[in-house]
Amino acid sequence: MSGLFGTLNIGKSGIFANQRAIDVTGHNIANTKTPGYSRQRAEMQTRRPFCTPSMNNAAEPGQLGTGVEISQIARIRDSFLDYQIRVEMGTQGRYQGRDKFLREIEGVFNEPSETGLSTLFGKFFDAWHQFSKQPETSNTRTMVAEQSKALASELNHTYSQLNKIKGNAQDIIKQKVFDVNNIINQVNQLNQEIIQISVAGNNPNDLMDRRDYLLDQLSSNFGITIDKKDFNAIELNTKEDKEAGSPKGANLVQVIDPDNVARFAYIQDIQAQKDDKGNPTGKYDIVYYKNGDTTTESNRVVIKDVELTDEQKKEMDECRVLWTDKSGNLLKKDGGAVNADKDGISGIKFSDIALFKPSSGEFKGYMSVQQDVDGYIDRTNNLAKGLALAVNTLHGQTTDSSKDDLPFFVNKDGQENGIDASNIVVNKEIMDNPMKIKGSKLDVPPSGESDGKRALAIAGLRDVLMGIQNINSNMSREDFINKFCGGLKENEYGIKVLNGTTDGMKVDNYFKDMVDTLGIQEQEARRMVKNQSDLLNTFTQSRASVSGVSLDEEMTNLVQFQHAYVANSKIISTVDELLDVIVNGLKR
Template sequence: MSGLFGTLNIGKSGLFSNQKVINTISHNIANANTEGYSRQRAELQTTRPYSNPSLNSSAEAGQVGTGVQVSQITRIRDTFLDYQVREELGIDGWYSGRDKFLTEIEGVFNEPSETGLSSLISKFFSSWQELSKQSETSNARTVVAEQSQALTNELNHTYNKLESIKENAQDLIKQTVFEANKILDQITQLNQEIIQVSVAKNNPNDLMDRRDLLLDQLSSKFGITIDKKIFNGINVSTKKDADANTPEGINLIQDINPDDVARLGYVSNIEPVLDASGKPTGNYNIEYYKNGDITNDANRVVVKDVALSKEEFMELDQCRVVWTDKEGKLLKSDGKSQDPTAGTPPTYPSATSIVKFTPSSGEFKGYMSVQEDVDKYIDQLNKLAKSIAYSVNAVHGQTADATKDDCLFFVNKDKATAAGEAEITAGNISINKDIIKDVMLIKTGKDGGGESDGTRALAIAQLMDKLMEVQKIKEDTDRKSFINDLCGNANFGDATKVIGTINGKTSGMKVNNYFKDVVDALGVQTQQAKRMVKNQFVLLQSFEEARASVSGVSLDEEMANLVQFQHSYQANSKIIATVDELLDVVINGLKR
């Protein structure tokens, strides 16, 4: 179209296009403080021109422009910066989770301090030293009993607090499972909406911003891999953990088959199966909740008689998360799902039928690794308790064999008999009730050695400086194997001739030094976690600032653009007004 009407159409296109640009600028300003919002830009391009008609087209070169149009509204986003931010969010979530609980564990041990375990161990042996000097008095014996009870109470308390920390970590895992599944469901829905809008040749900018924000939140919980597909769709899968023997790339979001994806289930209970005599069979009943949703009992699933080794049980207990399909059926190692409630009775033959969730980073890895640390510290605390109980009981009972004792000093308070030492741990170690009732039962010297004989009390006091292989104690280690194999057994023979004691081993360590090594290792771990959290904060902040400089809204820039396109809008309005005057001359002026 040429002439005044063509010019009028060009002015109209400029008016409408600038109006769309101003609308986009207004949208940017309105969302300047919206989390996850990416700055949008209206792309202007010329409309299709036409050639002037003439008898000889080659004689008149060029084409006549027809105006301007908004080709698309795009969002300004750097995918590489998104990748970097999500990588660092995963590492930050990992060490933030560790720092949270390792700091709490440090508070439980409370070392070094006047009231910590290290101080109580020293006071315990010092009380025996004083008793060796005043063996005939009941006061010194009472001090030994009280110091011993203070030590066992602190061991019990520390053990119970560590168990409580582990339960808290499991509660956080349960909540994170629920949150992660909700985020995955939201991303799935947004992914389908984005694809539908893109198929219609529109840019779903705001929907993609919401999806990217959810992906950021998901990456802070565990490592993910994102694959871009056509029509702005994405596939999301898990990132492979180099130390885990799990299938690589479990699908969480799919653009083509959105329902053929995996979800997380929370293992709420792992109960051992007992035989007719009440002994563990080595199998376990595993209870988990679909999507981690424990509010509805319909989501509860019990997998019966799963054969687990000790290592497999520990891994599942520390992990507490299993892979399921979208319906809540357990995934197997081949990626296929199987209904654990199928069959009569419903059973799973082995742990290989259950795929544990082993994240490469994120909050999940932090919480799971802390549980592993807590189990390690509980085990070390049990070794400490066993070493003290076995060594003191051996000297106090004058034998390396617990079956021949007439009066144990330390006992397992959970056993039916007060004199039971079997399965003693930091959680159940206690003073023999008979000794608490009558402190004169504490043996201080050789049998028949007289009231002033303190040789036995001195031998017990000297245990503090004996080198014992505490680190080699196992769950099934009894007193006899501990004394004979780990302490360098000396003479536990005739009590009337010599007080039985231990020689010690050069490969061992003192009891107090062993505990200090445990505390030192905890301190190093905690400092590492704090250092990583601090470093990640700085690094993540720099990446987020770089992303904000690209995708963030600058009010100064938007206001400058607003003024620019306001003038452009007014200029196009002036063109239309001018053409209107010219048309008035052509149409109405010809009447005169």
Template structure:
């Protein structure tokens, strides 16, 4: 079409085009502070020109333009920056989770303070030294009993706090599993809706922004891998780490067969079967909750699994891995799946059970910090047990473990067997009658205080604390700890009592504990340093992302003025054509 009516249509197209551009600009301004919003841009192009060349087309100077049109409304995104942001979010999430719990660990040990273990160990040995000088006085013996009780109580407290902290880490894992499954549900629904709308030829920018925001949040929980599909669909899986690989080649989000996806469940209980000792091969009952949701009994699932030793891992190690991880793969119905992605049913082998151990993200941080808590718990147990063994050996003047001995340190059952930081305490008989404490060379011959002096000398003795075995076939009792590890008892001719020989490859009790605290401090410092470094790196990428995708109000206002003038100019064209048509239609009559 040419002529005035063609010009009228050109002006009309210009008005509609710039009206859409003004709508897009208004939408950008309205969402300037909306989290996850990507600025949008109206892509303008010319409409199909008039007079297509052909055999019968009229000769003319060229094709006549027919105006403009908005071909697409696109998001302004940089996928490479998105990838970098998600990588940094995963690393930051991992070390942020670790940093939070390592700081709690430091608070639990409470060092250095007047009430910390290190100071109490010093006071404990000081009390024995004072007793060596006043062996017959009840005040000195009361001081030993009270300082020993204070040290034992502090070890008990730290142990219990460490177990509570581990429970908190597991609670964080459970909460993360719940949140992740909710996010996966929403991402899957958005993925389907986006694909349907895109297939119809439209671009669902706001839905894709919401999906990308959820994916960013998901990447902070664990590492993800994204593959683009047609119609703006996505397939999302965990990273290619073997321990994090989804079973059966399935994904957590996928465009094709969106209902055939994997989810996560939280293992709340692992209970040995009848006549099965924990950590030994046998049948175990595990309880897990679908989607990690423990608010409803309907989500509770019980399974029986067979746990056995193999060439790579023992039954105890397999159980420890499951207890640390707590997250297993399930299908969408919440059924635990094997390595091929098939439901296991009500019973199976622990080797079939597919656990999820991400390489980074918050989940990885919460899982790894449990290893740290277990490591410090074991070291604390070694300290408590070695202290009990050495003090009991000199107090009873025996490397053996005889029932007729008056043990100084016992467990809650009144025995020396399996003393840990959880159960170590001063013999209740001694607390009832402090005069039972053996301070002298001979029982009843309290005047010399030589035995108390020998116990106070333990503070400077090097013992193989670090090589003590607490559990299993090679577990040490007092006799094996003193003799097999080369710590030895020898007669001191000057004191006339057995004293600990010590081992040059060992550690002093105080130094051993301080070594633990130094290690913890270094771990916490390193974690804090990485968090700060990752935060700075992430902010750099976020700034780059905002520079590309963020809304600049100054720029949008400039665009608004530009589109407004263009709109007005097109309206002026229509008004002018209207006047010309009036001349033709009405003016020719005169």
């Protein structure tokens, strides 16, 4: 088409195109502060031209333009920057989780301070040393009893607080499981909507922004792998993370059969089974909740009679997350789903269970810090048990080598066996009557005792090298003394004392090493959080320079499109005047 009507259509196309460009600019300005929004751009192209030349008509060579049109509303996004940011968010999430709880562990140990364990250990040994100087007075005995009680109470409190920290980490994991499943469900729903709109030939820019924003959130929790498909679709999985324990062929989001996907469940409890005599059988009932939703008992599933070693039980306790299908049925490592009946699930081995153990993200941080907490609990138990066994060895000695009398430290049941930081107490007999504390070489101190040699030997335990680090929960006093303390020897006063071992540690040094290790771990976590924050800021700024909305740029574009709109309106106005001349002027 040529002539004035063709020019009229060109002006009309210019008006419509610039109006659309103004709409896009307004949309950008309105979403300046919208999280995850990517700048959009109306891309213009010439419309199909009108071909005039032919064999019979060469008077108007070439093609006549027919105006402009919007080819697409483009979304300005750099996928490589998205990838970099998500990788670094996973690393940052891991160390943020660790930093949060390592700080809490530091608060529990509270070192150095006047009320921490190191100070109480010092006061404990000082009380025994003072007792050795004044064994005839009751005040020094009372001081020994009270300082020992304070030390035992602080060990109890430390154990309790460490377990609370571990419980808090597990509570966060439980909430994270629920939140992550919801995010994945939203991504899946958005994925289906994006496919439908893209198949129709449109660009679902805002939906894709929302999906990318959710993927950013997801990447801070664990490492994700995104496979791009046709029609702007994606598939989401963890296949690049070999530690995540992903069941064979499991996708979190997929295009084909979008309901046949994996999700996560939270292990609420690991219940040990016992025989008729109350002894552990080595089998456990594992209770998990579908999708991490603990608000209703209908989501509760029990995996029965699972045989676990101590290490496997510990691994499951620290992880707490299982792979399931979308309905919450347990996924085995080979990819098969196990449906639960009304009594739960039976016949499952630990090797069949797919635990979710990502190598990055907040999940990794909360899981790894539980390993640290378990380590500090074990070390605190070793400290309590080692101290108790060493003190009891010296305090309970009698002139009859076949007898052992009045252990100083016991557990809350009054027994020496099974002492750890959770239950160590001073023997009730001693607390009721501090005069029963033995400070002399003799078995039972007579009234007005003047011999403080035994008390001096107990005070000397401060400097004895003991293999505290090698203690286990079932170790007897005899094994500890003979294997890890170098056995017994008589000192110059005729009291059997620990010989010491070159590969052992002093009590003070053992605790100091614990605190130093904790400090190094916290410094590393804090340093990594700062480094990752700086790195993420760099990547985020780079992405903002590409995808972010600049108000100055948008205002410039707005003025540009406004002038173009006005100019095209002037073309239409001019054509209108020319048509008026032709139509109405010819009559005159």
